[in-house]
Amino acid sequence: MMVITGRRFFLIFAGAFLVIITVNLFLAFSAVRTFPGLEVKNSYVASQNWDEERAAQLALDWTVDAVVRNEILTLTITDADGAPVEVQSLDGIFGRATSVRDDQVPAFEFNGEAYVAPVETSGGNWNLRLEAIAPDGTEFKQRIVVLVD
Template sequence: MIPESRSTPRPSRKGQFTGRHITIILVAFFGVVIAVNVLMARFAVSTFGGLVVENSYVASQHFNTWLAEADREKALGWKASLERNGAGAFQTRLVDSAGKPIASAKVRLFAEHPLGRKPPVNIALVEGAPGTYSGALPEGRWYVRVLVKAEGRSWRTAGEVK
């Protein structure tokens, strides 16, 4: 005869919080934290090129002068388009407050790569049509500053060119 085996039934684990649950929760939590940190670090490195001013104290001493210059330039009412022409070169069209082209000006372009991966470019732009100035600018994304000297006045503008 076969002896009867007595086994006690296992208690049901349904609805119990186990070590497996806490492991899943901890891995998910730290996975999200690490993913967000990596994403934020990537955005920080790819969008900010670094130094804004060499010495903030010295810059603060010139702040009011810079504001006065900006007010004088704004009062001129000049406008510029910053773009690439069909040949890939940089082109700007300058107009005065009445919308007339600003001809016979001396125009310089200062271009910096946003992340500093390419060396800065300093170009004297050449006038093609009246009020339209162009020059060779390497391919890529650039932050450009344009300095215009015309009619005995100076005027600046800046922007991004892709």
């Protein structure tokens, strides 16, 4: 039978805390290293016009969807009648939800029905952070989750 002395108990206790601290430090450094950054520089300033911008964007009554097939990102924007919308300008960043390492700026082209752009992907959860200007000048911003097989 093994007797647990004060010294042995201390070593077991200290070893358990060492494991916990090591794992916590590893997770903290991993989180900071992969942090994609801030959405806005100053959330207070960004919030001042949020209600008006949201109301203007909802008034457009657009339905937006994105899908990737065979390394082609297809973005469809339709109005309330289901007709495709051609915007004044369209910008976006396509990348992983948790890291900026795979971020890409798609070169969208309107084909009469949708916007298409070649992208490099692998399976998993991707985001398209979209910014467009409607034909009437209204700003449209949306983050679209794209699941790639």
